[in-house]
Amino acid sequence: MMEVVQELGFFKTVEERRSVRLFDQETPFDHDLVRKCLEAAILSPNSSNLQLYQFVRVPESSPIKDKLAELCMRQKAATTARELVVVVTRRDLWKSRAAANYEYIKSATQNQPEKKKKQALSYYSNLIPKLYSKYPGWTLLKKLIAFFMGLKRPMVREVGETEVRISVHKSAALASMTFMLGMKAVGYDTCPMEGYDSKRVHKLLNLSSGSEICMIIGCGPGLPGGIYGERFRLNSEELIKSI
Ligand SMILES: Cc1cc2nc3c(=O)[nH]c(=O)nc-3n(C[C@H](O)[C@H](O)[C@H](O)COP(=O)(O)O)c2cc1C
Structure with a gap:
């Protein structure tokens, strides 16, 4: 791997x-540094630590690079990019990602008090399925529950399907930002x-039906x-406002 060009x-x-x-x-252009910056990006905060995103790398050598750049409306940031990183949300993976967290917490809290352990595990076995499951009428029901519970005490209102999607995009966007700052820190540019x-990008990349594209990042020496x-x-x- 090329040495980090500059550490700002x-x-x-x-x-x-x-x-x-x-x-x-x-x-x-050192594509290994893209990898390094993506590894840093996955350390970004993300909702419930579900990590519901993937970075799909399309380097200049890829047979689909030109086609993908074309689908970015032939923007120069895409046609001249040495690598395109497609940031894909994976709302559809919530079950396996919740299970991974559950298993991790189970082993990490072995020596903790039973009550604390149960609470942490219940977040992934109880709350997350309530939020992420999809049934007909589920959004309306969740919103009604939030409304009535919210009459008596503070309550999270963003429980509908649209809000879940927004939440998944938020996390993907935060990881994207870390990636772009990382790229700048090693001397490269992004758009x-x-x-x-x-x-068409969805089709080209053969993405699963539950995936959405958060953004596409052109990378290279600017x-x-x-x-x-x-x-x-x-x-x-x-x-910036203070209250
Ligand atoms: C979600 C998002 C989408 C963007 N889409 C495009 C785009 O399609 N083409 C483009 O040239 N710039 C795009 N930009 C870059 C913005 O135009 C740019 O960040 C803004 O003008 C501020 O400039 P700066 O990034 O140089 O500070 C996008 C930025 C964000 C955050």
């Missing part, structure tokens, strides 16, 4: 990361994209011309 401090990494839409075709034909202008952000007073 956190804030410098954040400042230097830009969405870069043009990648150099000549500079050697997150939502401009793609999701239906070219200066790939940064379209100075960075613009609103005044932080607009975006």
Whole structure:
């Protein structure tokens, strides 16, 4: 593996990361560093630790790279990318991922008090199935239960199917962000994209029916011309409020 090109401090990494839409075709690109950054990304926080996402790597050598770039509406960030990382949500894997957590907790809490152990296990054997199972009318029922329980005490209201999907996307997006910062920290650039034909990408990658695409990230050594202008952000007073 090529040596880490540069190790920037956190804030410098954040400042230097830009969405870069043009990648150099000549500079050697170390695909192993993509792997390293993806390994870091999976350490990101994620809802209930279910880890309901997958990164599908499509490097420049892949027979489907050009086709995938075409489905990203031929954006330069995709056509010139040395690798495309498709961030896929896997809501459909909730049972096996809950089971993995259950088994892990069972072994990790062996020496803990029975009550604490039961509580932790019940989260994955009881609560998660209630939230993630799909039955006709289930969303309405869950919402009604949340509503009535919420009359007496604070209650999580985001229990419907749409909210579950949003939650899964949140976790995938957080992992994506860690990945992009990691790439910047090792000296590479990225461009997150939502401009793609999701239906066709789904088919091209032969994704399971319960999968959705969170975003596609173009990666590579960026070219200066790939940064379209100075960075613009609103005044932080607009975006950060204290109450
Ligand atoms: C979810 C998401 C989708 C995006 N989709 C695209 C895209 O399809 N094409 C593109 O060129 N940039 C895309 N961007 C990049 C944004 O335009 C960019 O982050 C924003 O303009 C701020 O610029 P900066 O990333 O350089 O700070 C996307 C960013 C996010 C977070």
